[in-house]
Amino acid sequence: MNFLNKNILLCVTGGIAAYKSAEIIRLFKKNGADVRVVMTESAKEFITPLTLQAISGNEIHDSLLDVKAESAMGHIELAKWADIILVAPCTAETIAKITHGRANDLMGAIILASKASVFIAPAMNMNMWLDQSTQENCKKLSSRSISIIGPADGEQACGDIGPGRMVDPENIVELISSSIKIGPLAGKVITITAGPTREQIDPVRFISNNSSGKMGYALAEAAIESGALVNLISGPVSIDTNKSVSLYKINSANEMLEKVDELMPNTDIFIGCAAVSDFKPSHYYENKIKKEDLNVIDIELEKNEDILSHVAKVYKSSYVVGFAAETKNVKENARKKLLNKNLNMIISNDVSDKSIGFDSDQNEVNLITKSESIFLKKDKKIRIAREILKQISLNIN
Ligand SMILES: Cc1cc2nc3c(=O)[nH]c(=O)nc-3n(C[C@H](O)[C@H](O)[C@H](O)COP(=O)(O)O)c2cc1C
Numbered sequence: 087m088n089f090l091n092k093n094i095l096l097c098v099t100g101g102i103a104a105y106k107s108a109e110i111i112r113l114f115k116k117n118g119a120d121v122r123v124v125m126t127e128s129a130k131e132f133i134t135p136l137t138l139q140a141i142s143g144n145e146i147h148d149s150l151l152d153v154k155a156e157s158a159m160g161h162i163e164l165a166k167w168a169d170i171i172l173v174a175p176c177t178a179e180t181i182a183k184i185t186h187g188r189a190n191d192l193m194g195a196i197i198l199a200s201k202a203s204v205f206i207a208p209a210m211n212m213n214m215w216l217d218q219s220t221q222e223n224c225k226k227l228s229s230r231s232i233s234i235i236g237p238a239d240g241e242q243a244c245g246d247i248g249p250g251r252m253v254d255p256e257n258i259v260e261l262i263s264s265s266i267k268i269g270p271l272a273g274k275v276i277t278i279t280a281g282p283t284r285e286q287i288d289p290v291r292f293i294s295n296n297s298s299g300k301m302g303y304a305l306a307e308a309a310i311e312s313g314a315l316v317n318l319i320s321g322p323v324s325i326d327t328n329k330s331v332s333l334y335k336i337n338s339a340n341e342m343l344e345k346v347d348e349l350m351p352n353t354d355i356f357i358g359c360a361a362v363s364d365f366k367p368s369h370y371y372e373n374k375i376k377k378e379d380l381n382v383i384d385i386e387l388e389k390n391e392d393i394l395s396h397v398a399k400v401y402k403s404s405y406v407v408g409f410a411a412e413t414k415n416v417k418e419n420a421r422k423k424l425l426n427k428n429l430n431m432i433i434s435n436d437v438s439d440k441s442i443g444f445d446s447d448q449n450e451v452n453l454i455t456k457s458e459s460i461f462l463k464k465d466k467k468i469r470i471a472r473e474i475l476k477q478i479s480l481n482i483n
Contacts (some may be wrong), residue, residue: 100128269313299323
């Protein structure tokens, strides 16, 4: 990470996670940035200005209408000074405020006046985050090129478990570091699905497939290299991922769909690389099925929702890329899928060839759009992933 000669304005708002902003300042400074801090009135109830002043080495800015403060470094000067503005933690209130372009406090006025790259790291109770108004506000912010980092899933201060935790300071700083690198997809949010899904029959048995997740994880790595902010929704696999990736682990196709719906409003590019189970058992046995009880088990299967078609249909402003794992008429079937599902691009590969595809470290694919078809010959998955990302960036820029 390198923030040498970067001016970073950290805006701290009034949420429980405000105590973590001290660590964010420390990490930015350790990596060479000059950090100035703006606090909202509520933020000062959660962490003292003195603490943040001591760690940043600069006085805190908290007032828009204070003559003395304005003559020292006014809101327009601060807005011009910043290369990067990060609001962390960002409350639901502040999300609403930025969405509506309000300027009745220092932070709001600076964000309106600045040409800096703006990142926000939401932190709030899961119901506040999932509420329609917060989701709609975030969608608007994304469309205005404000990058939304997280939030992460997990246990919350109030005891609930779900999305709403602020992403860890180290990951926030890593994410910003990756996205300010000059890359063809700098600042874009890419959501990738990877790996298999598991459709439970009973608590110990499930239906799944051979997907290793390697291609999806390679895409996440390549997307980070190209400067994007990356969400990776992954089925059960045993691969480590780059720290800059926001990783969301799921099991079933339904859980994957839920996470996709949560992240899509803030996504510019969707890559559906997961091998999502087409079917799930119609009935889930709450208790383990005992072999002594049955000689034959009839498991009725019902269709899962097709996540890729759903995304292409509902989130029309996003660029949607699908994968087609085929065993015959590979290119022809992929082209049909591209048109039927109304995708922007499809990557097809022949999974009957054991030297490529599922568990292999290599792949060989056709990259098909409505106007062209490019053959990417057998190569390491990370190199194939880089080429796919390059072609996506050429298509959207
Ligand atoms: C104890 C307590 C904790 C709070 N935590 C959060 C939080 O984590 N996220 C959030 O969006 N709002 C939280 N709030 C509500 C905000 O503080 C409130 O909406 C405030 O107006 C935010 O103002 P600001 O965004 O200008 O800082 C909390 C309130 C209290 C009393």
